[in-house]
Amino acid sequence: MNDPKQFVAQAIDKLRAAVPGPAVVAASGGIDSTAAAVLAERALGDRAHAIFVDTGLLRAGEVERVDRLFRQSGLAYRRVEASEQFLNALRGVRDPERKRRRIGAEFVHVFDAQARELGTDRLVQGTIAPDWIESGGALRDTIKTHHNVGGIPKGSRLVLVEPLRDLYKDEVRAVARELGIPEAERQPFPGPGLAVRVEGAVDRERLRRARVANAVVEEEIDRAVAARELERPWQYFAVLLEAKTVGVTGDNRVHGDAVSVRVVDSVDAMTATAVPVPAAVLARIAQRITRELPGEVVRVLYDVTDKPPATIEWE
Numbered sequence: 001m002n003d004p005k006q007f008v009a010q011a012i013d014k015l016r017a018a019v020p021g022p023a024v025v026a027a028s029g030g031i032d033s034t035a036a037a038v039l040a041e042r043a044l045g046d047r048a049h050a051i052f053v054d055t056g057l058l059r060a061g062e063v064e065r066v067d068r069l070f071r072q073s074g075l076a077y078r079r080v081e082a083s084e085q086f087l088n089a090l091r092g093v094r095d096p097e098r099k100r101r102r103i104g105a106e107f108v109h110v111f112d113a114q115a116r117e118l119g120t121d122r123l124v125q126g127t128i129a130p131d132w133i134e135s136g137g138a139l140r141d142t143i144k145t146h147h148n149v150g151g152i153p154k155g156s157r158l159v160l161v162e163p164l165r166d167l168y169k170d171e172v173r174a175v176a177r178e179l180g181i182p183e184a185e186r187q188p189f190p191g192p193g194l195a196v197r198v199e200g201a202v203d204r205e206r207l208r209r210a211r212v213a214n215a216v217v218e219e220e221i222d223r224a225v226a227a228r229e230l231e232r233p234w235q236y237f238a239v240l241l242e243a244k245t246v247g248v249t250g251d252n253r254v255h256g257d258a259v260s261v262r263v264v265d266s267v268d269a270m271t272a273t274a275v276p277v278p279a280a281v282l283a284r285i286a287q288r289i290t291r292e293l294p295g296e297v298v299r300v301l302y303d304v305t306d307k308p309p310a311t312i313e314w315e
């Protein structure tokens, strides 16, 4: 992509050609799908129906944040509450790839139902190049099946329309700025949400711990950025590990959870480097996580691995 303005004009033409009637638009509040949704609204007007799915796998405050973002972007949307459905689909599933596939399938069920209601088969989604490249689309081994590229399963009539398919993240950000989407610099958040930040099996309790730990990392890094202790990193989050570890609270020995903190810099998510976060910031993060999850999380680790060999997310 050379010029974002030109890209937007061409994407609108292509969307009009690809969508004859109404379309369901998958809108997670992430930068990719928000850019795709605003393009769809510009191309199709009232025929674009943006759907935000509350999967129960969202970060703290996400529903409110997304509502604000969509309002500021002038995007009308419908919120579908589906957390029970997603948690049921994930029950007992430990393998990261199976988790992603189950989540992908649940999204398709939700969008299928919406499409039937609207009498359409078109689904606009914000798939970008690294999603399908890392999912094995370019003659490489599958690194991760991104939740939005599992393909449309048999039994669904949905036809995918993907206006951002050839763009990388930095290009999507340029397009988002061109479209007037606020917070275009917001950090990426994976479509499968906290499900891939809870190592192994996912349940409400473990999700709650991952949610609290993620919120602490975001708040403390944001605060450190505001205080100029470090430059704003590309992505920063916490992962609840499967390992159990011994700790002490008061006079008691507890067998609790461990959390790994990950802060990386990247340009396009294809490679990344671990950020040397100042020790004082890491210490505050560790204190707050263990204080806000007393007896539950008793150890906080910092991940110093680059991508490659690690990926950005643990799963």
Ligand code: XMP
Residues within 6 Å of the ligand: 100, 134, 144, 145, 146, 147, 148, 188, 189, 190, 191, 192, 235, 269, 270, 307, 310, 311, 312, 313, 314, 315
């Ligand atoms: P990895 O972990 O593969 O992540 O190095 C690269 C970037 O992609 C995000 N990510 C995902 N995004 N669906 C998404 O929409 C997914 O299944 C998924 N897995 C990882 C990750 O947060 C990072 O920004």
